[in-house]
Amino acid sequence: MAIKDYLRQRFFPHMWCPGCGHGTVLNSLLRAVEELGIEKNDIVMTSGIGCSARISGYVDFHSLHSLHGRALAFATGVKLSQPKLKLLVPMGDGDALAIGGNHFIHAARRNIDITAIVMNNKIYGMTGGQYSPLSGVGKKATTAPYLTIDNDFDVVELAKAAGATFVARTTTFHATEATDFLKKAIMHKGFSVVEILSQCPTHYGRKNKEGDAPQMVANYDKITARLGSKKLEENPALIGRGIFVDRQAPEYCEEYDKIIEYAMKGRK
Amino acid sequence: MAKKKLKELVINRDWCKGCGICVAFCPKKVLELDKEDKSVAVRPQDCICCKLCEIRCPDLAIEVVIEPDKEK
Ligand SMILES: Cc1ncc(C[n+]2csc(CCOP(=O)(O)OP(=O)(O)O)c2C)c(N)n1
Ligand code: SF4
Ligand code: SF4
Ligand code: SF4
Numbered sequence: 001m002a003i004k005d006y007l008r009q010r011f012f013p014h015m016w017c018p019g020c021g022h023g024t025v026l027n028s029l030l031r032a033v034e035e036l037g038i039e040k041n042d043i044v045m046t047s048g049i050g051c052s053a054r055i056s057g058y059v060d061f062h063s064l065h066s067l068h069g070r071a072l073a074f075a076t077g078v079k080l081s082q083p084k085l086k087l088l089v090p091m092g093d094g095d096a097l098a099i100g101g102n103h104f105i106h107a108a109r110r111n112i113d114i115t116a117i118v119m120n121n122k123i124y125g126m127t128g129g130q131y132s133p134l135s136g137v138g139k140k141a142t143t144a145p146y147l148t149i150d151n152d153f154d155v156v157e158l159a160k161a162a163g164a165t166f167v168a169r170t171t172t173f174h175a176t177e178a179t180d181f182l183k184k185a186i187m188h189k190g191f192s193v194v195e196i197l198s199q200c201p202t203h204y205g206r207k208n209k210e211g212d213a214p215q216m217v218a219n220y221d222k223i224t225a226r227l228g229s230k231k232l233e234e235n236p237a238l239i240g241r242g243i244f245v246d247r248q249a250p251e252y253c254e255e256y257d258k259i260i261e262y263a264m265k266g267r268k
Numbered sequence: 269m270a271k272k273k274l275k276e277l278v279i280n281r282d283w284c285k286g287c288g289i290c291v292a293f294c295p296k297k298v299l300e301l302d303k304e305d306k307s308v309a310v311r312p313q314d315c316i317c318c319k320l321c322e323i324r325c326p327d328l329a330i331e332v333v334i335e336p337d338k339e340k
Contacts, residue, residue, distance in 0.1 A: 175323040175324045214287070
């Protein structure tokens with residue numbers, strides 16, 4: 001099947017700004033699904049609210065455009081009732097880790113078989129450029145005209161500590177890598193997290209003088225380095241890209257099935 | 269391995285928003301933005317079919333169509 005067959009083409013051109021990284025994340029994700037050959041009807045995408053969350057309207061899978069921060073809660077409900085379906089949950093950084101931070105850590109803790117994709121543009125794009133828990137110190141935002149003083153979360157470390165069994169990071173510059181990590185995350189049994197650095201030229205880029213979309217994309221190559229690479233070894237301050245965690249652990253739906261069996265022992 | 273040959277660079281002008289990402293990263297400078305800020309293939313003969321433009325386009329507006337391999 002061609003990539004376009006996974007799109008609801010009637011909603012194109014999409015609503016994202018020129019050069020918005022979220023479109024590239026969609027592009028990489030569709031390639032992952034296509035290369036894995038998964039049937040559209042076997043995929044459910046749940047999303048919250050944000051520019052990022054609009055992604056669920058563009059894919060021709062089952063989709064739920066739900067509440068801000070709650071995409072993982074909806075996904076958990078769907079997965080528990082239909083464990084055979086693949087759950088894809090793309091979220092903005094605010095959606096995933098500000099209002100949705102609790103859902104994020106608890107989904108990771110349970111190791112439920114869901115793929116979370118954090119489309120990290122370090123800002124609240126949809127509402128006009130407020131800073132997020134991923135903006136970091138010294139950034140400009142509508143709510144921080146004199147620079148932010150808040151430390152940021154490291155999505156990888158947070159996901160790891162909370163119990164996610166697959167954790168990877170990449171960027172929109174590294175689109176082939178993104179497709180590769182997404183494929184592995186989707187096939188992984190358990191809670192998988194793929195953080196993709198995704199440019200918001202309209203708010204973050206403009207306020208922080210990071211240039212236009214191509215400049216922001218090129219910058220992702222400069223500020224990141226592959227795990228195990230010489231570049232990272234020589235510049236440990238760079239942001240690591242790669243697969244940080246890939247391990248097996250009991251999966252929530254399977255454990256739930258066992259409990260049902262145990263509770264029903266001897267009865268029908 | 270035989271070199272890939274370009275059949276056509278299909279650019280959907282209705283979807284392209286002229287962000288310039290494909291133009292900036294094409295290793296062979298095949299693409300440019302025209303007066304209407306739409307991507308156009310000005311040097312298709314130089315295209316090496318790497319698909320970097322297609323995979324990074326945020327608007328899914330480019331498709332690199334490769335000539336089918338004749339030996340097969
Ligand atoms: C309960 C609730 N609180 C606040 C909002 C307002 N709101 C809409 S989107 C958004 C943040 C979007 O930022 P992010 O999740 O990072 O996604 P982006 O738009 O940057 O892709 C906020 C605060 C809302 N819709 N619902
Ligand atoms: S405001 Fe930012 S995140 Fe939202 S569509 Fe525009 S570029 Fe993308
Ligand atoms: S990357 Fe896509 S949207 Fe941007 S200029 Fe090229 S074809 Fe147009
Ligand atoms: S396929 Fe590669 S060489 Fe050809 S136009 Fe696209 S980026 Fe340039």
